[in-house]
Amino acid sequence: MRSLVTIAAIAVLVLAVALPVSAQAPRKDVIWARTTSTAPTLDGVLNEFAWTKAESVQVGFRRDNGVPGSGWKIEAGILPSDSTNATLKFLVSGNQLWMGAVVRDKSIGGSSQFNRFDGFLMALKDHASLGAPKPPAEYMYSWWLEGGTDPQPPGQLPFFKGRWAELPVGSPRTPEQIAAWDARTVVHGTSNTDVGMDTDYTVEMRFDLGVMGYDVARTQGDIVEFNVSIYDNDWFWPFAPQQSAYRSWWQSPWGNDMWYNEVRIHAKPSVTINTVTLPTIGPELRVLSGANFAAPTIDGSLGEAVWNAIPGFDIRYGDDALRASYPAVGPYRSGQWQPEVNGGIAPIADGGDATIKFFHRDNNLYLAFDVRDQVVQDHPDPLRWDGFYVNLNDIVLRHEDHNLLGRRISFHVAANGTATPADYLLTLIQQGKGQVALALKPGTTVDTLGTNIDTGYTAELRIDLTGLSYPSGLGDRTLWIGINHLDGDSFEFPSDSYATQTWWFREREHQCCPVWAYMDPNAMVGVGDSAPPVPQALMIIGADPNPYSSHTAVQYALAVGGLVNLEVYDIQGRLLERRALGMREPGSHTVTLNGEGRAAGVYHYRLVVNDLRTGAASSSAYGRVVHLK
Numbered sequence: 292m293r294s295l296v297t298i299a300a301i302a303v304l305v306l307a308v309a310l311p312v313s314a315q316a317p318r319k320d321v322i323w324a325r326t327t328s329t330a331p332t333l334d335g336v337l338n339e340f341a342w343t344k345a346e347s348v349q350v351g352f353r354r355d356n357g358v359p360g361s362g363w364k365i366e367a368g369i370l371p372s373d374s375t376n377a378t379l380k381f382l383v384s385g386n387q388l389w390m391g392a393v394v395r396d397k398s399i400g401g402s403s404q405f406n407r408f409d410g411f412l413m414a415l416k417d418h419a420s421l422g423a424p425k426p427p428a429e430y431m432y433s434w435w436l437e438g439g440t441d442p443q444p445p446g447q448l449p450f451f452k453g454r455w456a457e458l459p460v461g462s463p464r465t466p467e468q469i470a471a472w473d474a475r476t477v478v479h480g481t482s483n484t485d486v487g488m489d490t491d492y493t494v495e496m497r498f499d500l501g502v503m504g505y506d507v508a509r510t511q512g513d514i515v516e517f518n519v520s521i522y523d524n525d526w527f528w529p530f531a532p533q534q535s536a537y538r539s540w541w542q543s544p545w546g547n548d549m550w551y552n553e554v555r556i557h558a559k560p561s562v563t564i565n566t567v568t569l570p571t572i573g574p575e576l577r578v579l580s581g582a583n584f585a586a587p588t589i590d591g592s593l594g595e596a597v598w599n600a601i602p603g604f605d606i607r608y609g610d611d612a613l614r615a616s617y618p619a620v621g622p623y624r625s626g627q628w629q630p631e632v633n634g635g636i637a638p639i640a641d642g643g644d645a646t647i648k649f650f651h652r653d654n655n656l657y658l659a660f661d662v663r664d665q666v667v668q669d670h671p672d673p674l675r676w677d678g679f680y681v682n683l684n685d686i687v688l689r690h691e692d693h694n695l696l697g698r699r700i701s702f703h704v705a706a707n708g709t710a711t712p713a714d715y716l717l718t719l720i721q722q723g724k725g726q727v728a729l730a731l732k733p734g735t736t737v738d739t740l741g742t743n744i745d746t747g748y749t750a751e752l753r754i755d756l757t758g759l760s761y762p763s764g765l766g767d768r769t770l771w772i773g774i775n776h777l778d779g780d781s782f783e784f785p786s787d788s789y790a791t792q793t794w795w796f797r798e799r800e801h802q803c804c805p806v807w808a809y810m811d812p813n814a815m816v817g818v819g820d821s822a823p824p825v826p827q828a829l830m831i832i833g834a835d836p837n838p839y840s841s842h843t844a845v846q847y848a849l850a851v852g853g854l855v856n857l858e859v860y861d862i863q864g865r866l867l868e869r870r871a872l873g874m875r876e877p878g879s880h881t882v883t884l885n886g887e888g889r890a891a892g893v894y895h896y897r898l899v900v901n902d903l904r905t906g907a908a909s910s911s912a913y914g915r916v917v918h919l920k
Contacts, residue, residue, distance in 0.1 A: 315767070315769070315809045316767035316768075316769050318572055318573075318574070318807055319361070320358075320359075320360070320542055320553065320555055320807065321554070321555045322346050322348055322381055322555075322556055323556075323557050323558065323570075323572070324346070324381035324382055324383045324388060324389075324515070324556050324557070325341075325344060325346065325381075325382055325383070325562055325563055325566065326382075326383050326384070326507075326558065326560050326561075327341040327382050327383070327564050328384070328563075329341065329384070330384035330387065330389070331382070331384075331389055331495060332495075333473060333474070333475050333495055333497055334477075334495060335475035335476050335477040335495045336477060336495070337391045337495060341382055341564050342380055342391050344565075345380035345381060345564070346380065346381060346569070347379060347380045348378075348379050349376070349377070349378055349379075350378075350521055350539055350540070351376050351539055352375040352523065352539045353539075356539060356540065356541050357542060358684075358694075359551065359552055359684045359694060359695040360518075360543055360550070360551030360552025360553070360694050360803070361539075361540060361542050361551075361694060362544065362690070362694040363538065363539040363540070364537060364544070364692055365535070365536075365537045366406035366407075366538060367406060367534070367535070367536040368533075368534040368535035368536055369533060369534070370535065371537055372525070372533055373396065373397045375396075375521055375523045375537070377392060377393065377395070377539075378394075379391070379392050379519070382564070383500075383508075383558045386500045386501045386505070386506060386508045387497055387498065387499055387500065388500050388515060388556065390495075390496040390498070391493070391494070391496075392411070392493065392494040392496070393493050394409075394493075394494070394521065396489060396492065396523065397488045397489055397490070397525070398485055398488075398489060398524075398526050398528070399478055399482045399483075400434050400447070400482045400483035400524070400528050401434020401447070401449075401482075401524065402435070402436070402442070402443065402527065403436050403439045403440065403441050404435075405435065406522070406538075407435075407524050407527060407536050408433050408435040408522055408524050409434050409449075409492075409524055410431070410434050410449050410522050411430075411431070411432045411433060411494070411519055411520070411521060411522070412429070412431050412433065412519070412544075412546045413429075413517065413518065413519045413520075413546055414430065414517070414545065414546040414547070415427070415428050415430065415498065415503050415515065415517055416428070416516035416553070416623055417504065418503055418505055418516075418623060419502065419504030420504070423611070423614055423625060423626040424549070424625060424626035425516070425624075426549075427547060427548065428453070428454040428503065429452075429453035429546030430453045430454060430455070430472060430498070430546060431451070431452035431453045432449050432450070432451060432452075432474050432494070432496065433449050433450065433452070434449050434450070435450065435452070435460070436450060436460055436461060437459070437460045438459050438460065439459075439461070442483060442529075443483045444483065445481050446478075446481055446482060446483070447483050448478070449474070449476055449494075451468075451472070453547075454471075455471045455472040470499060471499045472499065474494055474495065474496040476492055476494050477492065477493050479491050479492065483528050484528050485528045485529070485531070500513070507558035507559060507560075508560060510559070510560065510561075511559060512557065512558050512561075512562070513558060513559070514555050514556065514558075514620055515556040516553050516554075516555065516556075516620055516624075516804075517553065517555075517556050518542045518545075518552075518553050518554055518803075519541050520539070520540040520544045520545070520546075521538060521539050521540070522538045523536070523537055523538065524536045543803055544692065550802065550803060551692075551801060552694075552771075552803055552805065553803050553804045574769075574807050574808055574809035575618055575621075576807070576808040576809070577809050577811045578649065578650060578656075578770060578809065579601060579650045579811065580650065580651055580652065580810070580811065580812050580813070580814060580815050581597050581601070581650040581652040581815075581816045582653075582815065583815050583816060584596060584597035585597075586652055586653070586655070586657075589727065589728045589751045589753050590728045590751065591710065591728035591730035591748075591749055591750050592730050592749065592751075593749045593751065597657075597816055598648060598659050600816050600817040601648050601649075601650055602648070602830070603646050603647055603648035603649075603659070603661075604617075604646070604795070605644070605645070605647075606643065606644075606645050606646075606647060606774065606776045606793050606794070607643065607644045607645075607793065608627050608639065608644065608793040609627070609639070609642050612860060612895045612897075613895075613913060614626075615913075616897075616912070616913035620804065621795065624796050624803065624804045625794055626793075626794060626798065627642075627792065627793045627794070628791070628798075629789065629790065629791055630674045632674070632675060632788045633785045633786060633788060635786060636789070637787055637788060638789070639791060640665075641664065641778075642791045642793070643664075643777070643791045643792070643793040644662070644663045644664070644778075645660055645661060645662040645679075645776050646660075647659070647660060647661075647774055647795070648661075651810040654755055654756055654761065654763055654764070654765060655753050655755050655756065656753075656756055656770070656810075657751070657752070657753055657754075658681065658752040658754075659750070660748075660750040660751075661747075662749065662750070662776075662778075664677065664745060664746075664780075665744050665745050665746075665747075666741045666744075666745060666780040666781065666782075667704055667735050667736070667745045667747065667748055668737060668738060668739045668741075668781050669703070669704050669705055669706040669711075669737050669739070670739055670779050670781065673713075673777075674777075674790055675779030675788075676703035676779055677703055677748070677777065677778055678701060678710075678711075679702060679703075679750075679774060679775065679776055680699050680700070680701045680714075680774070680798075680799065681700040681754075681774055682697060682698070682700075682773040682774070682775065682797050682799060682802075683698050683700060683754070683759060683770070683772055683800070683805075684696065684697055684698070684759070684800075684805065685698060686759060686760050686761055686766065687760035688760055690801070695771075698714075698759060698800055699715055699799065700716045700719065700725070700752070700754060701714045701715075702727045702729070702752070703777065704729060705729075705737075706737055707737070708729070708735075708736075708748075709728070709729055710727045710728055710729035712725070716752075718758075719754060719755065719758045723755075724754070724755035725752075725753065725754055725755065725758065726751075726753040727751070727753075728750065728751050729748055730749050731745075731748050732746040732747045732748055732749065733746060741780060741783065741787075742783065756770075765810055768812070769807070769810075770810055771805035772796070772797075772805055772806055772808055773795060773796040773798065773804075773805045773806065774795045774796075774797075775794035775795075775797075775798050775799065776792070776793045776794070777791075778790065778791045778792075778793070829847065829910040829911065830847065831845065831847045831898065831912045831913070832847060832879070833845070833846060833914070834846075834884070834914060837917060838916070838917035838919045839884075839917070839918060839919065840886065840919045840920070841885070841886055841887060842884065843883070843884050843886070843916055844881050844882070844884075845881065845883075845898075845914065845916075846881050847879070847880055847882070847898055847912065848878065849875055849876070849878060849880065849900065850877055851877060852874065852875060852876045853874070853875065853901055854873065854874055854875075854900070854901040855871075855874075855875045855880075855899070855900055856872060856901065857872055857882055857896065857899075858870075858898075858899065859884065859894055859895070859896045860894065860895045860896070860897070861894060861895075867894075870882075875900075882898075884916060890918075890920075891918055891919055891920040892917075893915060893916075894918055895913065896914050896916065897911055897912070897914075898911060898912050
């Protein structure tokens with residue numbers, strides 16, 4: 292029996308956002324937007340009582356605005372004499388997100404030149420968009436008058452640009468655009484003139500989340516994916532020797548591209564302006580300690596006991612249901628891509644399919660890769676590799692944009708069936724801080740013609756995290772990680788060849804967005820033959836037999852009792868069966884799947900646990916079975 296392990300099944304690794312955490316460094320990419328029953332008045336004044344209760348964040352120039360993605364950059368002129376000092380606050384009312392801003396600035400205004408203006412460049416990831424990952428939608432509210440004439444008149448207010456605005460900039464907006472996004476600004480001083488010194492400007496802004504596919508008004512709330520750059524241009528009206536133009540950002544600098552990271556704005560109706568103690572937003576992933584096991588021998592075979600004891604997760608091309616089961620923002624940040632091969636796009640018969648496991652021990656992060664692949668190949672083009680990108684952040688070194696440096700640690704299948712290291716893994720190996728090994732599964736050969744059917748390969752990777760500036764003992768034990776599975780399949784007829792890339796959270800090392808993980812020294816991988824760790828939510832153990840012809844038994848475990856429901860879907864995602872299993876106590880349980888009357892093929896199932904008090908879904912897990920006739 293092959294264990295069905297998905298990210299939804301690694302309850303011993305994944306934390307719910309409100310669970311208590313131990314010794315974990317505070318996250319710098321999250322904020323609560325408290326719920327207020329009375330929406331602010333959109334006038335830019337910020338004098339409502341709700342704003343006094345709103346959570347806030349400071350964004351400034353040449354300061355750490357929050358790891359791993361925040362940064363700053365000089366765009367023109369000299370170092371500023373009046374650096375950006377902004378306070379941002381967030382609220383929700385109904386399904387509307389409100390942002391209030393106080394930006395202290397002695398010289399306020401804009402121009403027709405890009406980067407020579409004050410204002411905000413923001414993005415919300417568009418959850419209403421089809422496909423994955425969800426793309427950013429640009430929201431720009433600034434004094435940049437693209438295509439306009441200079442100088443702008445004194446007293447001019449900011450312009451709307453992006454998803455919910457008309458071109459050219461400054462054109463009247465439609466009622467639909469205004470309903471989707473609107474803002475008001477009050478300048479304390481006079482914009483576009485340096486005759487007198489300004490003090491600050493305040494902004495009140497409203498986003499309709501419904502048109503972007505969010506629902507913060509539902510019982511369980513939602514996580515809004517957001518980022519913001521604050522542009523600051525000083526002493527430009529008129530141009531002066533001390534003129535400077537620069538920007539500072541929170542997690543990502545752009546509105547129309549996905550760089551570095553993002554802000555996760557948490558909101559739900561139960562967290563209000565009257566909530567005394569906010570729920571702790573813990574890590575999105577808790578990485579287990581393997582201290583109770585011997586360190587594995589890096590030979591690619593996955594024969595050590597630790598690999599059998601630890602749960603894992605699947606990465607699979609074309610499996611939308613699997614992607615939807617990933618934790619936190621994983622369903623929206625994870626994605627897939629089919630690059631062109633030989634100048635075209637061929638049908639995919641066997642997309643990437645792998646199980647990933649990892650744990651920490653001493654100063655090392657160990658990873659295992661179990662790849663199911665019918666065509667294993669070695670190819671010089673990285674787009675056609677069979678292999679992996681493991682994308683991590685250094686915890687000290689900075690990128691040129693002053694965010695934490697991303698590292699791509701990669702390997703691929705070599706012609707002789709071993710692993711070829713690439714990118715930063717080469718440096719780690721040279722320093723004695725990295726190892727990789729790969730083993731072909733039985734019946735597998737490496738070629739680029741696809742003349743025989745393979746079964747796949749396994750691989751092991753050791754990363755000494757001191758090679759990413761971690762101190763001995765791993766410091767605060769924070770880890771930012773994303774994994775991309777590369778799968779190239781080549782055939783005798785070149786036009787039949789194709790490649791896929793399928794990633795979990797982050798595609799590449801400088802892109803958005805890694806999972807925020809905590810390497811917990813107290814959360815241990817199970818010891819020897821002892822009972823498996825108690826799940827913190829719901830864990831699917833597997834189905835036996837699988838494949839099956841008539842019936843199969845799905846075993847699952849609960850940490851907390853609740854009302855359990857079973858759902859079965861076909862490969863197109865159509866719901867075939869929904870069954871109420873009733874109240875189930877904590878512990879191990881079994882449910883039978885009946886294949887009678889169903890066609891042969893792959894079926895997905897989902898177990899959902901509902902809270903006894905609220906009736907809301909508290910956890911869910913996903914599995915896959917193969918039905919044979």
